[in-house]
Amino acid sequence: MQNLHDVVIAAVAFIILVGLMVVVHEFGHFIVAKLFKIRVEAFSFGFGPRLFGIKYGETDYKVCLLPLGGFVKMTGENPGETEHANDPAAFTSHPRWQRMLVGLAGPVANFILAFVLMVFYYGFINEEPRHEVQTTTVEWVIDGSPASAAGLEPGDVIRKFDNVENPTWEQVNQRVSINLSQNVGLVVDRGGKAVPLSMHVPDAPKGQDFDFGQLGLIPQFIQGPIGVQQVEPGTPAAQAGIKDGDALVTVDGHAFHTVIALLAYLQAGRGKPISLVVLRNGALQPPIIAHPAKVDGDEWKLGFAPTPVPYGSDPLSFGKAVVKSKSFCLQNSTLIVEVLGRLFTRQVSVSQLSGPVGIARMAGNAAQTKDWLSKFTLAAAISLNLGILNLVPFPILDGGMIMLLLVESIIRQDISTMVKERIYQAAFVLIMVFFAFIIFNDVTKLPIFTHIKP
Numbered sequence: 001m002q003n004l005h006d007v008v009i010a011a012v013a014f015i016i017l018v019g020l021m022v023v024v025h026e027f028g029h030f031i032v033a034k035l036f037k038i039r040v041e042a043f044s045f046g047f048g049p050r051l052f053g054i055k056y057g058e059t060d061y062k063v064c065l066l067p068l069g070g071f072v073k074m075t076g077e078n079p080g081e082t083e084h085a086n087d088p089a090a091f092t093s094h095p096r097w098q099r100m101l102v103g104l105a106g107p108v109a110n111f112i113l114a115f116v117l118m119v120f121y122y123g124f125i126n127e128e129p130r131h132e133v134q135t136t137t138v139e140w141v142i143d144g145s146p147a148s149a150a151g152l153e154p155g156d157v158i159r160k161f162d163n164v165e166n167p168t169w170e171q172v173n174q175r176v177s178i179n180l181s182q183n184v185g186l187v188v189d190r191g192g193k194a195v196p197l198s199m200h201v202p203d204a205p206k207g208q209d210f211d212f213g214q215l216g217l218i219p220q221f222i223q224g225p226i227g228v229q230q231v232e233p234g235t236p237a238a239q240a241g242i243k244d245g246d247a248l249v250t251v252d253g254h255a256f257h258t259v260i261a262l263l264a265y266l267q268a269g270r271g272k273p274i275s276l277v278v279l280r281n282g283a284l285q286p287p288i289i290a291h292p293a294k295v296d297g298d299e300w301k302l303g304f305a306p307t308p309v310p311y312g313s314d315p316l317s318f319g320k321a322v323v324k325s326k327s328f329c330l331q332n333s334t335l336i337v338e339v340l341g342r343l344f345t346r347q348v349s350v351s352q353l354s355g356p357v358g359i360a361r362m363a364g365n366a367a368q369t370k371d372w373l374s375k376f377t378l379a380a381a382i383s384l385n386l387g388i389l390n391l392v393p394f395p396i397l398d399g400g401m402i403m404l405l406l407v408e409s410i411i412r413q414d415i416s417t418m419v420k421e422r423i424y425q426a427a428f429v430l431i432m433v434f435f436a437f438i439i440f441n442d443v444t445k446l447p448i449f450t451h452i453k454p
């Protein structure tokens with residue numbers, strides 16, 4: 001039942017998210033077409049048979065059966081529609097520069113949407129941990145991991161990762177995801193000294209998405225010791241004398257800040273007794289010995305619920321929100337363009353791309369999280385992706401149409417209708433084959449095939 005619940009959430013979130021992105025994209029085409037007095041026959045949400053709608057003026061505003069995006073139908077936009085050759089309101093009857101702007105308007109609408117979404121988030125929400133660590137500091141390094149082999153140590157501050165200076169953890173994650181099976185250079189600050197290192201990024205397990213945890217590198221996001229919210233009766237924590245409200249200052253002399261790092265340390269110890277220094281009611285207690293055990297599964301644990309990281313809303317001024325949104329959009333747009341470039345040079349595998357099923361899983365996960373950041377960043381990133389991908393100069397896409405119009409402008413004559421039809425037919429077949437591969441790749445990553453819990 002839980003899996004069915006997740007599937008329903010993912011499906012609904014995908015329809016809402018992608019529907020919004022595509023409708024905004026098509027609205028960009030629509031509004032500019034109307035501006036140039038190009039006849040728009042239909043503005044549709046969804047595809048397939050018409051369910052309902054309203055005819056206003058020359059345009060049928062409708063909702064169709066399949067809620068997967070939408071489309072705008074302009075008179076004479078398809079190469080074979082020769083019957084509209086003398087229609088002044090037809091798409092092909094307008095100057096090429098106007099048709100280029102109509103093609104460009106869809107991607108631009110997606111860029112504007114991403115920018116507005118992030119301005120709204122930063123200006124009205126902007127969730128922040130109350131004890132956030134501003135630097136990219138390493139909390140813990142797992143023995144035998146790629147991070148350990150690279151020479152990273154707890155307390156290191158990453159000053160450069162790949163080609164990014166003073167990166168955030170989000171940027172580190174992004175650079176890792178596009179460097180699978182490659183070596184990445186980095187520079188860390190260790191006790192005030194710059195130390196150059198090189199880390200090999202492993203490939204994702206077959207049929208799975210890459211997980212940042214595979215690096216064996218645990219980031220530090222907050223300061224202060226691990227808080228104990230509730231101790232479960234009969235567990236190693238209870239037997240050691242840990243109480244609700246305690247704080248774990250050190251574990252075998254290591255100052256951990258998150259339970260993720262503590263769990264990684266416990267797995268490495270395989271049940272070995274540990275020495276804990278506990279803060280209770282503002283006073284340090286004498287060291288106590290705890291014996292980790294496999295509690296409710298295969299992981300070694302102490303058996304307590306940690307105090308949640310305190311989050312709060314800290315909205316920025318409009319000016320700062322605009323600056324931060326601009327930075328977000330520029331950073332993600334640059335990353336998308338780089339990934340596309342690496343696809344063509346075979347530095348990034350096509351199998352790393354996510355299609356409808358992958359996007360649906362991400363949308364479902366974001367919908368079920370309590371924070372707003374994941375929801376807004378996912379929506380903005382997908383909108384940017386949609387805008388940039390549509391600008392790729394490939395027939396059928398907006399960029400392909402713009403490219404053909406540029407060619408016609410250079411040769412000062414229209415490309416024959418038959419040639420255009422053949423180009424679009426070949427492009428359609430290639431797009432369908434590529435789309436089928438992406439969907440197959442998405443499906444093979446589902447938990448039912450990988451036997452991994454989501």
